[in-house]
Amino acid sequence: MKKNKITPLSVLKYLFLILMAAMFIMPLLFTLLSSVKDNREIFSNPFGLPEVFRFDNYVTAWQDANMSQYFLNSILISLATIVLLALFCSMAAFIISRFEFKASKWVMVFFLIGMMVPMHTILVPVAYIIGMFNLKNNLVVLVLLYVAFNIPFSVMVLANFMKGISKSLEEAAIIDGASYFRIYWNVALPLTVPAISTISIFNFLGAWNNVLFPLLFINDQKLKPISLGLLNFNGERGSQYGPLMAAIAITVFIPLVIYLLFQEKVEGGLAAGAVKE
Amino acid sequence: MKKRWKRILAVALACTTIAGLAAGCGSNEKESDKIKIRLLTRMAGTSPQVQIYKDILDEFQEKHPEVEIVDDSQGDDGSFNNILKTDMSSGTMANIFRIQGVANLEKYIDEGYLLDFSPYLEEDAEWGGGFTEGSLNYYKVPGKDGIYGIPCESGLIGVYYNERIFKECGIDKFPETWTEFLDAIDKINAKDYTPIAMGAKTSYMAGHLHDLIFYRWMGTEAAKLLGNRELKWTDSDVVQTLEFVKELNDRHAFTDGVVGLSDDIVKADFQNGKAAMMITGPWNITSFKNPDECPEAENIQLAKFPYFEEKPEFKNEDMQVISPYMVNGKLEGKELELTLELVKMLTNKEAAERFANETSQLIPRTDIEVDETKVDPLFTKNVELCAESTGVAVDVFDFDPLASMQDRTRNSIVSMFTGTSAEDAAKEIQAEVDKGE
Numbered sequence: 043m044k045k046n047k048i049t050p051l052s053v054l055k056y057l058f059l060i061l062m063a064a065m066f067i068m069p070l071l072f073t074l075l076s077s078v079k080d081n082r083e084i085f086s087n088p089f090g091l092p093e094v095f096r097f098d099n100y101v102t103a104w105q106d107a108n109m110s111q112y113f114l115n116s117i118l119i120s121l122a123t124i125v126l127l128a129l130f131c132s133m134a135a136f137i138i139s140r141f142e143f144k145a146s147k148w149v150m151v152f153f154l155i156g157m158m159v160p161m162h163t164i165l166v167p168v169a170y171i172i173g174m175f176n177l178k179n180n181l182v183v184l185v186l187l188y189v190a191f192n193i194p195f196s197v198m199v200l201a202n203f204m205k206g207i208s209k210s211l212e213e214a215a216i217i218d219g220a221s222y223f224r225i226y227w228n229v230a231l232p233l234t235v236p237a238i239s240t241i242s243i244f245n246f247l248g249a250w251n252n253v254l255f256p257l258l259f260i261n262d263q264k265l266k267p268i269s270l271g272l273l274n275f276n277g278e279r280g281s282q283y284g285p286l287m288a289a290i291a292i293t294v295f296i297p298l299v300i301y302l303l304f305q306e307k308v309e310g311g312l313a314a315g316a317v318k319e
Numbered sequence: 320m321k322k323r324w325k326r327i328l329a330v331a332l333a334c335t336t337i338a339g340l341a342a343g344c345g346s347n348e349k350e351s352d353k354i355k356i357r358l359l360t361r362m363a364g365t366s367p368q369v370q371i372y373k374d375i376l377d378e379f380q381e382k383h384p385e386v387e388i389v390d391d392s393q394g395d396d397g398s399f400n401n402i403l404k405t406d407m408s409s410g411t412m413a414n415i416f417r418i419q420g421v422a423n424l425e426k427y428i429d430e431g432y433l434l435d436f437s438p439y440l441e442e443d444a445e446w447g448g449g450f451t452e453g454s455l456n457y458y459k460v461p462g463k464d465g466i467y468g469i470p471c472e473s474g475l476i477g478v479y480y481n482e483r484i485f486k487e488c489g490i491d492k493f494p495e496t497w498t499e500f501l502d503a504i505d506k507i508n509a510k511d512y513t514p515i516a517m518g519a520k521t522s523y524m525a526g527h528l529h530d531l532i533f534y535r536w537m538g539t540e541a542a543k544l545l546g547n548r549e550l551k552w553t554d555s556d557v558v559q560t561l562e563f564v565k566e567l568n569d570r571h572a573f574t575d576g577v578v579g580l581s582d583d584i585v586k587a588d589f590q591n592g593k594a595a596m597m598i599t600g601p602w603n604i605t606s607f608k609n610p611d612e613c614p615e616a617e618n619i620q621l622a623k624f625p626y627f628e629e630k631p632e633f634k635n636e637d638m639q640v641i642s643p644y645m646v647n648g649k650l651e652g653k654e655l656e657l658t659l660e661l662v663k664m665l666t667n668k669e670a671a672e673r674f675a676n677e678t679s680q681l682i683p684r685t686d687i688e689v690d691e692t693k694v695d696p697l698f699t700k701n702v703e704l705c706a707e708s709t710g711v712a713v714d715v716f717d718f719d720p721l722a723s724m725q726d727r728t729r730n731s732i733v734s735m736f737t738g739t740s741a742e743d744a745a746k747e748i749q750a751e752v753d754k755g756e
């Protein structure tokens with residue numbers, strides 16, 4: 043068996059990796075430690091172990107700040123967003139990548155232009171339309187907003203991925219008498235799962251973490267998502283950081299688990315499409 | 320094949336239409352019957368003050384089940400400003416809200432966003448007659464008739480200090496003059512304590528320090544002169560006020576790395592006995608006097624900011640916090656009536672007494688009875704010191720018609736902690752004024 047030799051270079055590499063790992067884990071560690079402390083301890087001893095573990099911060103976060111309801115709303119909103127995006131964007135990507143028609147490039151450019159529009163620049167017209175049609179406090183509208191804003195990125199990733207799928211598979215399906223929809227549904231879609239996983243992770247995180255849209259368009263306590271729930275702990279002149287950090291720990295937990303579960307597909311999906319057949 | 324695609328397209332379109340309709344109908348049905356009162360204040364978070372505010376909203380809701388109360392209040396600056404700006408741009412202002420400043424209110428009045436409270440204050444003498452004259456006058460906007468804000472909070476911005484540290488450093492009483500103050504800072508430094516808990520990352524702290532110095536050096540009226548352009552930021556006296564801030568920094572009055580520290584961090588230093596002084600308002604009294612939160616609770620005292628020996632006439636020209644409730648000027652009929660009723664419930668004698676006795680928050684009314692057994696002596700002291708004021712103002716930029724001056728002045732003041740000279744900071748602020756002109 044071949045043994046790895048310890049060289050100065052490998053030591054340096056490991057030191058660098060350890061340093062990077064520490065840098066990434068520190069904020070998480072700080073959040074977890076702070077979630078069982080009070081304000082005084084958080085600021086006087088930020089990285090030390092707490093004198094008393096205040097697990098009641100989690101109870102305060104979950105019950106008093108209505109996090110359980112917000113949590114459920116966030117899951118519903120995020121899931122609806124990723125399902126709609128996966129469906130619509132994969133359809134668009136299929137047409138753009140597999141069909142050759144005159145405007146196919148321009149259709150792609152049309153979607154890409156959407157990525158260049160910053161969210162803040164269209165807030166006022168969106169707010170105006172939502173106010174005019176009385177669409178505030180409506181989760182369907184919120185989901186549609188997320189879908190609209192995430193279409194460009196999702197179409198781009200999926201179209202690039204689909205371009206890499208072998209044409210012979212499609213041709214075989216056509217010879218077998220498959221319709222276009224069947225080719226999309228039974229051939230292209232299953233092969234695009236890694237890329238769909240990738241966009242779903244990004245879209246899930248985007249919807250889960252978005253504060254701006256729900257802040258402006260949702261003010262019914264029963265409909266608020268978890269990102270707004272965190273603001274409940276912010277006061278004009280000071281905040282209760284213990285329960286806030288506990289709420290953050292709860293908020294981070296779900297995306298973290300989802301990322302860990304789909305980590306390989308995310309990375310694979312991002313790299314896919316870079317090399318064409 | 321064509322048929323199939325057409326069918327798919329039709330189903331997709333139908334789904335979109337149904338979703339849209341469901342969206343629209345859902346909201347209409349829910350909101351059609353009730354009068355909605357939306358509030359966009361800063362009363363958010365978990366403080367005892369917010370609890371009383373919420374209790375009053377609940378009481379109002381119980382009294383008026385036909386009303387739907389939507390409380391959009393935000394503690395976080397950025398979130399509050401996002402909602403306020405979007406509301407203004409889309410013409411959907413809340414019923415009750417708050418805008419910082421005075422001189423900048425003119426444009427909102429012109430657009431009809433602000434209700435003039437004068438007739439309602441006169442009409443209900445029991446409620447309207449209870450406010451201190453000075454606090455109502457504060458919301459008389461230059462060039463406009465009327466009163467455009469109802470004060471819901473006031474109190475002296477003073478120096479809270481740790482008596483134990485002062486004694487340990489050989490300082491028997493809180494310095495009254497600037498020279499004594501500088502001397503005290505040297506003595507505190509010599510004992511390795513931080514003289515002033517200052518977290519300039521939260522730029523209002525540096526801004527408040529300059530406000531205090533400005534009023535002691537030039538008086539509160541000078542802020543109005545800056546606002547109406549009779550004075551310039553580059554005038555020697557104004558530059559001198561900035562120079563005093565820089566002098567404190569050069570004398571190591573603040574913790575090292577002051578620019579990277581937030582108010583919460585330095586407040587913890589003060590509460591834990593690492594810093595000797597903190598410049599703040601009465602809202603912190605409850606946390607300063609809570610032994611669980613503040614191990615130095617019994618040593619915390621309050622004093623006015625020192626005055627300049629050369630300017631004894633401005634000894635009591637004070638900075639006070641005054642926060643208002645404003646009402647949407649476009650409301651009418653029953654909605655206006657109910658909104659005003661809620662504002663009255665939030666600011667009447669009963670509410671003022673509850674806020675004062677339970678949370679040390681002072682609504683500036685002359686008719687409140689403070690229960691000496693309930694309130695903290697620091698709160699009583701704050702009220703006493705307020706009574707000595709010969710002139711009162713909030714932030715210097717409150718009198719400036721340019722809305723950007725809040726950020727500009729505070730950022731330039733903070734930049735002095737990283738090496739910018741007082742002259743350059745003054746030029747930077749004046750440039751903003753000139754650009755705005």
